[in-house]
Amino acid sequence: MFRTCLSASLILLFAVAVQAEDAKKSDGFVSLFDGKTLDGWQGAVKGYVVKDGTIVCKGGNLYTKKEYGDFTFRFEFKLPAGGNNGIGIRTPLRGDAAYVGMEIQVLDDSAPRYKKLRPYQYHGSIYG
Numbered sequence: 001m002f003r004t005c006l007s008a009s010l011i012l013l014f015a016v017a018v019q020a021e022d023a024k025k026s027d028g029f030v031s032l033f034d035g036k037t038l039d040g041w042q043g044a045v046k047g048y049v050v051k052d053g054t055i056v057c058k059g060g061n062l063y064t065k066k067e068y069g070d071f072t073f074r075f076e077f078k079l080p081a082g083g084n085n086g087i088g089i090r091t092p093l094r095g096d097a098a099y100v101g102m103e104i105q106v107l108d109d110s111a112p113r114y115k116k117l118r119p120y121q122y123h124g125s126i127y128g
Contacts, residue, residue, distance in 0.1 A: 029074070032064055040065050043093070054078075057085065063093055082111035086127075102128030 035053040038045050044060025055062070079085065084107050091101020105125040109117055 029072070038062075061088065061097060063091075077106060079106060079108050081108060082113055083108045090128075098127045100128075102126055 032040060033055060034040070036050060038048060038050060038055070041048075041062050042065050043063040045062065047058045047060030048062050049056050049058065073087070073089065075087075077085075086098065086103040086106055088097030088101050088103050091097040091103075094100070097103055103126070105121065105123055105127065107114065107121075107123045109122045114121075
């Protein structure tokens with residue numbers, strides 16, 4: 001069992017918003033975010049704020065407090081032009097989530113700075 005991690009790079013200074021879903025269980029799903037607080041999360045919670053029903057990333061890794069086995073992770077996000085972030089899955093609380101666990105790339109790969117990406121580096125790629 002591993003935790004889900006939202007990770008961020010302080011170098012690129014960007015923000016990602018994760019849209020809150022209804023906090024009720026729906027079709028067997030459990031919401032990880034209540035739309036109001038960071039209850040249920042740990043890690044760099046001071047690097048995130050809740051604004052207008054979204055989690056806004058300022059920097060650092062945010063982990064779920066609970067561990068999950070097999071799962072489907074549904075989310076919406078907003079990425080600024082040229083933005084680069086990732087969703088860490090199956091990762092322990094220590095170490096680089098992209099290497100000790102797995103990271104799903106969240107990237108504006110249409111930005112000019114990413115014109116020389118390799119096929120495994122585009123948005124949605126899995127590292128780990």
